[in-house]
Amino acid sequence: MTMIRVENLKKSFGPIEVLKDISTVIEEKEVVCVIGPSGSGKSTFLRCMNRLEDITGGHVYIEGTDITDPKVDINKVRQDVGMVFQQFNLFPHKSVLENITLAPMKLKKSDKKGITEKAYALLDKVGLREKANAYPGELSGGQKQRVAIARALAMDPKIMLFDEPTSALDPEMVGDVLDVMKQLAIEGMTMVIVTHEMGFAREVGDRVMFIDGGFIVEENIPAELFGNPQHDRTKAFLSKVL
Amino acid sequence: MDTVINALPFLMDGLKVTLYIFVIAIILGFIIGLIVALFRLAPIKILNWIAKIFVDAIRGTPFIVQLFFIYFGLNSLGFFSMDNTTAGIVTVAINAGAYFSEIIRAGIQSIDKGQTEAARSLGLNATQNMRYIILPQAFRRMLPTITNQAIISLKDTSLLSVIGIADLTQEGRIQASQTFEAFTIYLTLGVIYFIIIYLLSMLASFVERKFVLR
Numbered sequence: 098m099t100m101i102r103v104e105n106l107k108k109s110f111g112p113i114e115v116l117k118d119i120s121t122v123i124e125e126k127e128v129v130c131v132i133g134p135s136g137s138g139k140s141t142f143l144r145c146m147n148r149l150e151d152i153t154g155g156h157v158y159i160e161g162t163d164i165t166d167p168k169v170d171i172n173k174v175r176q177d178v179g180m181v182f183q184q185f186n187l188f189p190h191k192s193v194l195e196n197i198t199l200a201p202m203k204l205k206k207s208d209k210k211g212i213t214e215k216a217y218a219l220l221d222k223v224g225l226r227e228k229a230n231a232y233p234g235e236l237s238g239g240q241k242q243r244v245a246i247a248r249a250l251a252m253d254p255k256i257m258l259f260d261e262p263t264s265a266l267d268p269e270m271v272g273d274v275l276d277v278m279k280q281l282a283i284e285g286m287t288m289v290i291v292t293h294e295m296g297f298a299r300e301v302g303d304r305v306m307f308i309d310g311g312f313i314v315e316e317n318i319p320a321e322l323f324g325n326p327q328h329d330r331t332k333a334f335l336s337k338v339l
Numbered sequence: 340m341d342t343v344i345n346a347l348p349f350l351m352d353g354l355k356v357t358l359y360i361f362v363i364a365i366i367l368g369f370i371i372g373l374i375v376a377l378f379r380l381a382p383i384k385i386l387n388w389i390a391k392i393f394v395d396a397i398r399g400t401p402f403i404v405q406l407f408f409i410y411f412g413l414n415s416l417g418f419f420s421m422d423n424t425t426a427g428i429v430t431v432a433i434n435a436g437a438y439f440s441e442i443i444r445a446g447i448q449s450i451d452k453g454q455t456e457a458a459r460s461l462g463l464n465a466t467q468n469m470r471y472i473i474l475p476q477a478f479r480r481m482l483p484t485i486t487n488q489a490i491i492s493l494k495d496t497s498l499l500s501v502i503g504i505a506d507l508t509q510e511g512r513i514q515a516s517q518t519f520e521a522f523t524i525y526l527t528l529g530v531i532y533f534i535i536i537y538l539l540s541m542l543a544s545f546v547e548r549k550f551v552l553r
Contacts, residue, residue, distance in 0.1 A: 149456055149459065173462070182453060188457070188472055189476065190479065200463060203463060203471065204462050204463070252461055
């Protein structure tokens, strides 16, 4: 089943055209890693998937719903599309548990107790049950990011978007976060991950997408894209980062 | 000393009026400030303009002129008649509201954009984001500035004596002229204002300690 369909997506910031013409299809349970030089538009591409950026042209379909249609209830669509940010963006005035339960409490009809139980289960999953009553300010970067993942999962999303989830972390914290993401991938979550972790992309990605200059230059299975890149720009980029 | 003791019951009556006006006006002012701040930040041009004109008009004119305009000016139109206490409350509320709105706007804008993005990405709508994520954080940051403006507004209420409201200052003036002990009475008046404002600051720093640190 197709989860995300992108057709001729264009995005401009004022006179600057960041995404020029992007089309792709992401299937259920697929893990797509997006790589590319900084300023290539890969984060913007990701942020168009849940319309955090207004879309300038083209169409983005999430489970068949065209989110570029102004009549679409975008808040409803976003409940199915979890997002994890480079800077975590935890709510500093809420405890870890409240960070996770806030959105489900406000948006889901289910009972309060069930939501709290689910939050604890998610904290177990990311290995942070003992931090339930801590505040974000008391956590390390890696812990914050794992809470952020749990927070996104609490809405039972069908798709998870990751925007450079490990770029702001100390090196020794990166592994814990990648492990959680790897586990999610194994469980069959549909994931789009903008990342600089080439090793992770190669290991966990079903497909790697190389974006540069507002276009998808090349996309392929990791072994092919990393082992046998077709375009000069891909080769040039990989030679710098590998 | 006798002068002070004899004057004190009258001054306390005045203090009650001052506090009554202050409390109502500051609550109204806060509501006005919040609404104007949201107007100012709304993605609707006309609301932005209304908010901006309101704030500029209040900031650009003296308090006493606003008071005269509302009490004498509006009453002279003959559509309604406002007593002086109401006019006083309305003036202090509107005046404080304009300044509060700028404080609240700055507070809201000081919250990192990522907070809104995180909230919206979870499916919260703009109102839920404002209510549960942005405003609670913004208020913690604003508290010291809000307190400051509340203190200024409390002191502004002393100007209401010029339209005959029997507030603390007005009672002081009466006592001063009746006793011919202007020095003692006005010194007492100052001490009373000082104590009230000191208590208000203490209350504010208590609230701050309780909520801001985290």
